[in-house]
Amino acid sequence: MTRAGGTRAALLDAALAVFNERTYGDTPVAVVADRAGVSVGTLYRYFPSKEALGNAVYRLWKQRLAERLAAERSAGASYESTFAAMFRTFVGFAADHPEAFAFLELQQHESYLDVDSRTASTSIDQTAVDFVVQGQRAGEIRAGDPRMLVALVYGALVGLVKARRAGLRLTDEDLAAARAATWALLDVRSQAE
Amino acid sequence: MTRAGGTRAALLDAALAVFNERTYGDTPVAVVADRAGVSVGTLYRYFPSKEALGNAVYRLWKQRLAERLAAERSAGASYESTFAAMFRTFVGFAADHPEAFAFLELQQHESYLDVDSRTASTSIDQTAVDFVVQGQRAGEIRAGDPRMLVALVYGALVGLVKARRAGLRLTDEDLAAARAATWALLDVRSQAE
Amino acid sequence: MTRAGGTRAALLDAALAVFNERTYGDTPVAVVADRAGVSVGTLYRYFPSKEALGNAVYRLWKQRLAERLAAERSAGASYESTFAAMFRTFVGFAADHPEAFAFLELQQHESYLDVDSRTASTSIDQTAVDFVVQGQRAGEIRAGDPRMLVALVYGALVGLVKARRAGLRLTDEDLAAARAATWALLDVRSQAE
Amino acid sequence: MTRAGGTRAALLDAALAVFNERTYGDTPVAVVADRAGVSVGTLYRYFPSKEALGNAVYRLWKQRLAERLAAERSAGASYESTFAAMFRTFVGFAADHPEAFAFLELQQHESYLDVDSRTASTSIDQTAVDFVVQGQRAGEIRAGDPRMLVALVYGALVGLVKARRAGLRLTDEDLAAARAATWALLDVRSQAE
DNA sequence: AATGAATGAGCATTCATTCAT
DNA sequence: GATGAATGAATGCTCATTCAT
Numbered sequence A, B, C, D: 001m002t003r004a005g006g007t008r009a010a011l012l013d014a015a016l017a018v019f020n021e022r023t024y025g026d027t028p029v030a031v032v033a034d035r036a037g038v039s040v041g042t043l044y045r046y047f048p049s050k051e052a053l054g055n056a057v058y059r060l061w062k063q064r065l066a067e068r069l070a071a072e073r074s075a076g077a078s079y080e081s082t083f084a085a086m087f088r089t090f091v092g093f094a095a096d097h098p099e100a101f102a103f104l105e106l107q108q109h110e111s112y113l114d115v116d117s118r119t120a121s122t123s124i125d126q127t128a129v130d131f132v133v134q135g136q137r138a139g140e141i142r143a144g145d146p147r148m149l150v151a152l153v154y155g156a157l158v159g160l161v162k163a164r165r166a167g168l169r170l171t172d173e174d175l176a177a178a179r180a181a182t183w184a185l186l187d188v189r190s191q192a193e
Numbered sequence E: 001a002a003t004g005a006a007t008g009a010g011c012a013t014t015c016a017t018t019c020a021t
Numbered sequence F: 001g002a003t004g005a006a007t008g009a010a011t012g013c014t015c016a017t018t019c020a021t
Helices: A007-021 A029-036 A040-046 A050-070 A079-096 A098-105 A114-139 A146-165 A172-186 B007-021 B027-035 B040-046 B051-069 B079-096 B098-106 B117-137 B146-165 B171-188 C007-021 C029-036 C040-046 C049-072 C079-094 C098-104 C114-136 C145-165 C170-187 D006-022 D028-037 D042-047 D052-071 D079-096 D097-104 D115-137 D146-165 D172-186
Strands: none
Touching: A007 A029, A007 A040, A007 B098, A007 B171, A007 C145, A029 A040, A029 A050, A040 C114, A050 A079, A050 A114, A050 C029, A079 A098, A079 A114, A079 A146, A079 A172, A079 C170, A098 A146, A114 C114, A146 A172, A146 B171, A172 D052, B007 B027, B007 B098, B027 B040, B027 B051, B040 B079, B051 B079, B079 B098, B079 B117, B079 B146, B079 B171, B079 C007, B079 C079, B098 B146, B098 B171, B098 D097, B117 B146, B146 B171, B146 C007, B146 D028, B171 C040, C007 C029, C007 C040, C007 C049, C007 C098, C029 C040, C029 C114, C040 D052, C049 C079, C049 C114, C079 C098, C079 C114, C079 C145, C098 C145, C098 D115, C114 C145, C145 C170, C145 D146, C145 D172, C170 D146, C170 D172, D006 D042, D006 D052, D028 D052, D052 D079, D052 D097, D052 D115, D079 D097, D079 D172, D097 D146, D115 D146, D146 D172
16 A cells, blocks of 8 residues: 555555544554554654654644645735635635544644644644734724634634534535634624624 | 542542543543542442443533523523523533533544433534524524534634633633624624625 | 462562573563463552562562671671671572572673662672771781772672582582682782782 | 774674673664664674674684683793783783673673584683693692682682772772782682691 | 452564565 | 665553452
């Protein structure tokens, strides 16, 4: 099962897959190695420990998500349309890489994430907080602690993806409605007068 | 260290506490027994397995939350004010029982939850879905798949509590703003015309 | 195979035996447990690690040897007769507990001995150095760095026991000759005039 | 990092060095190869196994020591002066090649030494035993089992070197005293009349 | 009923050795 | 010849569960 990207990439892929079938903590490294089509010894040639492997998987996908989100801040666009783009990116990422999204957002990583991984995670938050702060200054996003608003929106998005993962089937129309509803979380016009 | 409620209650309390300090999966049963002030043997007299204990803790708190939420549907009140009451109940529950909330919503239980526990979980969803469906019929809640709307709202709430747990400090004013924003997720008046 | 002294004693006995058949480093803990007639898990109930077990065995026997040696310093006796008593004690200990002696003196312990164990070891040296210093003051033991003289005598004794272990058969007469020769290492009368 | 003597010599040097930093048993072959500046594969081209490498190192230095000792038996010299020369040779060897001496005398080799290596070891003993037997016939060395006397002397010498290695600092005067004391182990004149 | 000693399968990790390039 | 990636058996240690007292 070796891949074009080589053994290391095969291991990262296998790890993502099996960590999702159970959990990082419940998955023996032997299972990761098996899935990647290599021996345990080989896994340890590429990653010094199970923790290092977990961190590598986490960082890889957090960074990919961060890159996709960062790319959406287009110059002249309105906040609502920028939000719509970010929403689509986020939901699209979750659709394209359901295992990666589930691993990132639906598991507990506190026990093994190192500083670099936590930093990768923070970068997405920061992008979102910046967006909210600017939107508030422009009078398009409602008042309130920006981190709180981000937590609500991010939570709503995670809730959405989690529900789909649990079996909820949504049409494009549904998703457009979800986007509109989530934008209302931020929209200054939804603010009680 | 036995409690008023007896050994079983002491074990459930201890389990909730220690499952939060690490994770269900990372916590040896010996640690639960220790914390409860009993021996491992005794733990196994009250619960046939670690899984059974985990399920009991899960069900206990899911049911308590469900009861508090169900109690909020007052007869003549508007949907918005009912929502406000439910929001307060939910956030209040998380404030009163932070360990319970964290255990219920911030951990993965898939690997060990039995059917009964999953049902207990569904009951809260159902309460919420019923509320949304009725609100939609009454023309006060926006259109869209009710389960999707519930997922968004529930996700937003979890995101809020998670952020507080990660260190975000919020005033009562902030929480009122969070409630208003979350209501906008549902409010028909926030719907784009 | 449980012994009168209980599981812990059985483990210490088994450890001494198997550490001698190979080496501390070459002996899996499973082999120790097997020999003691218990499971690996039980071994770990009595000793937190293999290192701790190794240290416990080392300390136990070093202390027994130290006690036997310390008991030999009789009040009015001459240095030569005190030395003879210590020599007999030492050789007798090696004869009575060949495995213990071999473990203590013929293996490398540097990699795992803790401070307490090293202290137990030093106590024997100190007893010997004190003896030499007093003998020098009394004009019965030759001049020279006392630690150096102790190293020579201790080395000679270890060499003797090692040779017996390798198959050398010695009569009581031989041993008396060995004692006399070893005393010459210290005897002021053997000093070149 | 190849040496004048070629790859094989570089490997033997590297092995001696790293076997002393830890132990033969604790040293991965990869560390030996690294230190020698070659790959593991190359190491296995020169030595069929780790054991073979260990034996080669052992034999190499045992033979060098044996040669230096054997060279000391000068024709007309007295036994005491021959002994003095051998003592100096031995202590000098330990000073010139502390790693080699420590490897030979302060580690356990039983688990992997082959017959040839054991033979190399015996040859030194034989030289020493011959010396003692002749000295006894000449009436200059005390009575007693020659192998026993050799064991005492060899042990004393090892004890001396071990103590120096553990930090004991000795002047030339101290060493002369050590030599005199060690000779007393053999000297017929030290024998109790 | 309660205890806690005992069990042993299971896990992360290491390392001597092989072999395709 | 030389390389170093790959192998997989072996090791120290953990922990859910049982059971004699």
